[in-house]
């Protein structure tokens with residue numbers, strides 16, 4: 001069967017979804033929706049699909065079987081739940097959502113509707129990640145002892161200023177961890193198993209007018225007894241490829257983006273030499289380390305293929321809603337541990353209350369504007385009247401407050417402010 005896709009949220013990552021869909025023989029992009037109609041129109045023209053200005057109408061389109069959610073992170077839940085209720089299969093960009101409660105609402109809606117749900121983590125589909133996972137499952141590491149994730153990326157101040165939602169608790173849900181390093185947090189817990197305890201420090205050191213962290217360091221205890229660290233930043237100039245390192249009593253493996261950099265086992269296997277050689281030059285892009293759009297769409301394509309196979313055969317996709325929720329829980333525990341200066345045990349019973357969430361980017365911008373608006377002795381020039389112009393890129397969005405109102409979710413602020 002050919003599956004019709006509808007994309008919700010037509011910004012930066014949506015283009016990668018369109019490319020991934022185009023690469024699949026049994027998938028076709030048929031529709032798109034954006035709360036900002038001009039963005040939907042532009043995307044539809046570029047991608048040759050139908051633009052909808054009303055989500056309900058897109059969800060009533062019988063040619064749409066699967067929707068992919070590409071809205072800001074804290075605005076994933078509303079369209080995901082609406083799509084499930086309309087009987088569509090749902091693929092949600094990372095993070096699944098920004099609180100456990102909102103993740104659970106998506107999971108429950110999809111289970112109730114009997115539709116497939118998948119949370120996007122393309123790195124799990126890379127051959128290098130799968131080789132390490134297979135080696136762990138085959139017991140080649142002996143006793144797992146250390147599992148580390150290092151995400152030393154760089155984002156300019158302009159990046160955070162480019163979208164009203166970026167760097168806010170309400171719609172980004174966090175900073176270097178929740179937006180950028182979550183790919184590595186997911187990979188680490190997939191490889192090492194569930195986390196039982198976390199200690200952490202976080203801070204905002206090199207950016208202004210953001211509510212969230214741009215640097216974080218966490219110590220981790222896994223349920224299997226192994227320990228590890230998670231380091232994440234968007235303030236390490238110029239930005240380096242992300243790394244994962246797994247160690248055990250009988251073996252070690254290390255990933256730098258898609259390249260295998262360490263592959264050493266006490267009990268050597270015949271394929272080890274070819275793995276070292278073949279997997280040394282896999283990385284084709286900047287991995288998003290310095291430029292968010294310097295990524296490929298191959299991992300997305302492999303994940304979409306897995307989802308379609310899951311729908312067709314009735315099995316679970318590799319990354320279902322529960323899998324997607326795991327990294328969100330770990331990151332929320334890191335935020336809590338950093339705030340209270342003590343270790344936090346997992347699983348979390350509820351969403352942690354975070355005082356940091358009371359910071360507001362809009363207040364910071366207003367304060368900065370007020371500080372800059374010092375009285376001047378220069379003659380005041382008459383302002384040229386501004387004609388409203390059509391926004392030119394996906395970042396020309398309403399402020400988070402407007403987005404929240406347009407979501408029509410009266411509980412939203414209460415939940416996030418917990």
Ligand SMILES: NC(=O)c1ccc[n+]([C@@H]2O[C@H](COP(=O)([O-])OP(=O)(O)OC[C@H]3O[C@@H](n4cnc5c(N)ncnc54)[C@H](O)[C@@H]3O)[C@@H](O)[C@H]2O)c1
Nearest residue numbers: 009010011012013034035036039070071072073093094394
């Ligand atoms: N997998 C990856 O590698 C990757 C990379 C980048 C971003 N992302 C994720 O994708 C999501 C979007 O990020 P982006 O960089 O594309 O953002 P973006 O700002 O470029 O695009 C978001 C789009 O969503 C639209 N929108 C906002 N609220 C909406 C709503 N309620 N309904 C419909 N449309 C709405 C905006 O108008 C905008 O066009 C985020 O969750 C982000 O974490 C994933």
